Amino acid sequence: MQIGMVGLGKMGGNMAERLRRGGHEVVGYDHDPAISDVASLKELVERLSAPRTVWVMVPAGKPTQQTVDELGELLDEGDIVVDGGNSHYVDDQKHAAELREKGIGFVDCGVSGGVWGLQNGYALMCGGEQAEVERVMPIFETLKPEGEDGFVHAGDVGAGHFAKMVHNGIEYGMMQAFAEGWELLEASDVVKDVRGSFSSWRTGTVIRSWLLDLMVRALDDDEHLEQLRGYAQDSGEGRWTVQAAVDHAVPLPVITAALYARFASRQDDSPAMKVVAALRNQFGGHAITSSEGSTGKGADSPGADVTPPREAE
Template identity: 90%
Template sequence: MQIGMVGLGKMGANMAERLRRGGHDVVGYDHNTEVSDVASLKELVERLEAPRTVWVMIPAGRPTQQVIDELGRLLDAGDLVVDGGNSHYVDDQKHAAELADKGVGFVDCGVSGGVWGLENGYALMCGGEKADVDRLMPIFETLKPEGEDGFVHAGDVGAGHFAKMVHNGIEYGMMQAFAEGWELLEASDIVKDVKGSFSSWRTGTVIRSWLLDLLVRALDDDEHLDELRGYAEDSGEGRWTVQAAVDHAVPLPVITAALFARFASRQEDPPAMKVVAALRNQFGGHPIAATEGSLGKGADAPGADVRPPREAS
């Protein structure tokens, strides 16, 4: 099958290569001319035979919107666009409506697999009309891992990215649980082999997983993670998952806490903890860590002996 691939970064380039290995004709376009097969989106569309299929694999938001807008001007009725980036499901519905005005189909596809997908295959979660998804099945069959699992037509337009969004939210929670367990083991006086403890869980336990395998791999390279800062970004899906939970009145305490933990990782001196420290000093006289050049209040310092309010009689 012939397909155009827009965006040849780490994910897009590997997906294009996996498709080529599977016998598909891939025409790739990227701003980086060293990896691009064509000089422009216009040339990419001209290289494809009708009815055309174009897979967009670029960052969500404005970049995707700009490409969708341009493809809407270049493509013809009967052509098909796939958004395989991490777009918000609400944007999918907007893009589908815009392209439908020209008779161009739209499928959203959440893709998971990272840098390992070239060899292992990609988990694919799709949303869109059945006829459009069926037309893409040769592509999906090549990209996904071998076996029955690894692909789902999750529902209507937006359902694929909604499912991927929830997947990434779950990933946040699992990663945070591993992180907290690692920190507790490292803090223990009696556990002498933290890395070995994690490695022992890879067989025969209910928490064995690919994430656990990857953590052990990271500890093999840096046993106590001394070379890393405790700083973690979030790519957007975690925020969208929490917002969707609010919209649907679904409690997500674990995923929400994991997202907020990432926010906390970016603060060298968390402002909220200043209030906690101040209050502990006020009601219990607990010492506080003073900033440089100032005097911290100990148990006997002013403010430490403030009495609680008397109950109203």
């Protein structure tokens, strides 16, 4: 099958390569001319035979909107656009409606697999009309892992990215659980082999998983993670998952806490913890640490100006 691939970064480039290895003809476009097959989206469309299929792998938000807008002017009735990026499912519905007015189909596809997808295949979650999904199935079949699993037509337009959004929310929670367990093991005076403890869980336990395998791999590279700073970004899906939970009145305490933990990781000196420290000092006389690192007297310690009644925390 012939397909156009817009965006040839870490994911898009590997996906294009997997498709080529699977016998498909891929025409790729990227802003980097060194890796692009064509000089523009217009040339990409001209290189494809009708009815065309163009897969978009660019960042969510404005870049995707601009790409969809331009493709809407270049493509013809009967062509299909697949958004395989990490778009918000609400944007999918908007894009589908805009393209539908011009007779252009739209399929949203959440893609999971990261840098390992070229070798292992990609888990695909798509949304859209049945006939349009079926037209793209040869592409989906090549991208997905071998076997029955790894692909779902989740529902209407937006369902694919909604499913991927929830997938990433679950991923946030799982990673946070591993992270907290690792920190507790590292803090223990009893456990001497933290890396070995994680590795022992890879066989026979209920938490064995690829994520656990990757955790052990990271500890093999840096046993105590001393080369890393405890700072974690979020790519948007975690926030959208929590917002969707609010919209649907569904409690997500684990995923929400994992998202907030990432926010906390970006603070060298947490403003909120300053308030907590100050209040603990005021009502309980607990020692406080200054911005220079020195420890001050508690509010009810000898020499303090105020002696409030003692409270238990």
